Amino acid sequence: MKATNAGKQPVYVLGISGKYNQGSTMGEGHHPSAVLLKDGDIVAMAGEERFVRVKYAVGYFPYHAIKFCLEHAGITPEQLSAIGWSNNPYLATERWIRANHSTIKRLAFRLTSHLYATKNGIKKGLRLFSNLLKPWEEEENEKAPFRDLFRLDLDRIPFFCIDHHLAHAASAYYASGFDEATVITWDGSGDGLSGAIYHGKGGELSVVEEFSDFSIGEVYWAVHRFLKLSDEGSLMGLAGYGTPRGAFRDIADPERLWVDMTQISRPVVGEANLGYCAQLVRRLGPPRLEDEPLDERHESIAADLQQFVEEFGFAILRRALAKTHCRNVAFAGGVALNAVMNGKIARSGLVDRVFIQPEAGDGGGALGAAYMAYKKLGGHLQPRELEHVYWGVGYSDAEIEKTLNETKVRYERLSREGLIEAVSDLLTQQKIVGWFQGRAEWGPRALGARSILADPRDREMLHRVNAAIKYRDPWRPFAPSMLEEVAEEYLEGAFYAPFMIVTFPVKPHKRDEIAAVVHVDGSTRPQMVRRSVNPLYYDLIQRFGEKTGVPVVMNTSFNLKGEPIVNSPRDALRTFFSSGLDALAMGSFLIRK
Secondary structure (H helix, E strand, O other), rough: OOOOEEEEEEEEEEEEEOOOOOOOOOOOOOOEEEEEEEEEEEEEEEEEHHHHHHHHOOOOOHHHHHHHHHHHHOOOOEEEEEEEEEHHHHHHHHHHHHHHHOOHHHHHHHHHHHHHHHHHHHHHHOOOHHHHHHHHHHHHHHHHHHHHHHHHOOOOOOOEEHHHHHHHHHHHHHOOOEEEEEEEEEEEEOOOOOEEEEEEOOOOOEEEEEOOOOHHHHHHHHHHHHOOOOOHHHHHHHHHHOOOOOOHHHHEEEOOEEEEEEEEEOOOOOOOOOOOOHHHHHHHHHOOOOOOOOOOHHHHHHHHHHHHHHHHHHHHHHHHHHHHHHOOOEEOOOHOOOOOHHHHHHHOOOOOEEOOOOOOHHHHHHHHHHHHHHHHOOOOOOOOOOOOOOOOOOOOOHHHHHHHOOOOOOOOOOOOOHHHHHHHHHHHHOOOEEEEEOOOOOOOOOOOEEEEEEOOOOHHHHHHHHHHOOOOOOOOOOEEEEHHHHHHHHHOOOOOOOOOOOOOOOOHOOOOOOOOOOOOEEEEEOOEEEEOHHHHHHHHHHHHHHHHOOOOOEEEEEOOOOHHHHHHHHHHHHHOOOOOOOEEEEEOOEEEO
């Protein structure tokens, strides 16, 4: 994805996501992230939550993520050629006006636009219009920290507002490696859209169709709030226990792409961010209380929701393929994190190749915003496969040892081979090990850089890890990391899937062999590890396989419930000493309890 830049200074482009609105209600401005490109190539990517230690970092400006990206590249903010933001409030407002066909709204928008342009004092008296109709306020809010925290002159550096779903699409297409692709984006809502179809070809993206009348992501959020589960992803796990009962059948038609949203989430009732409406309560029964045990009704609701997502997902896919005539597909947007649907699509026979952008949610918009900003500068981009997500913060052995000495922690320093041997031994002894190596992963999945590892052979290990470290719903499945070469041995319909974002059925005769990472429905959500991508992690799994005959480890994210994945050695030590972890392998150092 290189631009021609012979003899010139490098072109650095920063992409950011989220909305700076500290103190806002949940659901707006979440997952602020930063991505830095150099001549169109990725240099660094990180989410703000990892630094501020606040899950989702709602309303935060990605200051620390930006600072890390710049420092990693060794540049100052003044060396940036452009900034791209994965929101376009101007386009969102235009869509809002068009959707409501309101003459008053159009006139008010024109009036406030004129007053803003004149920079006179009259606009200060139109606070109502200002709050509802002035998209430039959102842009100014997002620009302000660049001026205040980085002393950056944004009159000199272009600041591009990138349509939210275009940012999603760009993040998937340009990271897919497909010269031509059908690109589908779907989430709750962004800049007035809930989804879109794009056609990527020869390095260019064009819009095929946009969706705003219904929202798969909004329905998903509403049911998540109704069931009061710990996070949205847990709905997929719960669905495996239930049987669909047709809860949404009369208010949703996937073939027509129609949903009566007034029966689900519009308007919401009660507290400001309840997420669902009174009609949904009448349809599904009483909402689950925070500590209420899950029962068969809750399981069937989750199963109905998963069925709804898959039916609409396939309907949009078929619609997209009919319009683009391209069987290579790339997905992004929060709904693309539905690994169960992703697996079924990949095995459906409808597509040839599938790429799901691993940071599919709003944080991933920073990557797409950077790509599109680079193109707006005249840079040339061609899709190139995103081979890994190790683009976050890394620490040298010297930095790790300094932290260990400052905190007076006892440790062993081991050679590479010694570390692999010691950790593989611990895993065979049913010990639970924190694994902190190299640069942190970008996105929501731990992929062998900031992971908690355990032996997958005994089903009881699932419950041990839950009770000792994760403190999450006991029915939720854990995922495996396995050598790429053995995937076909364990999985049905296996293809290379390195990002833990696709589920596969486990072959029946292998389910007992890796019982701790097989869900109740017989599936698993693997990370397939390629040695050229992560040689240390690969060699650890291989050594464990040599000792046990099972080249697979249980891998879950290195964090406690409700916290972001650990980012620094101090984060790792705090989590280690406040949980049931038995050992911590951090760089060349092994810490035991």
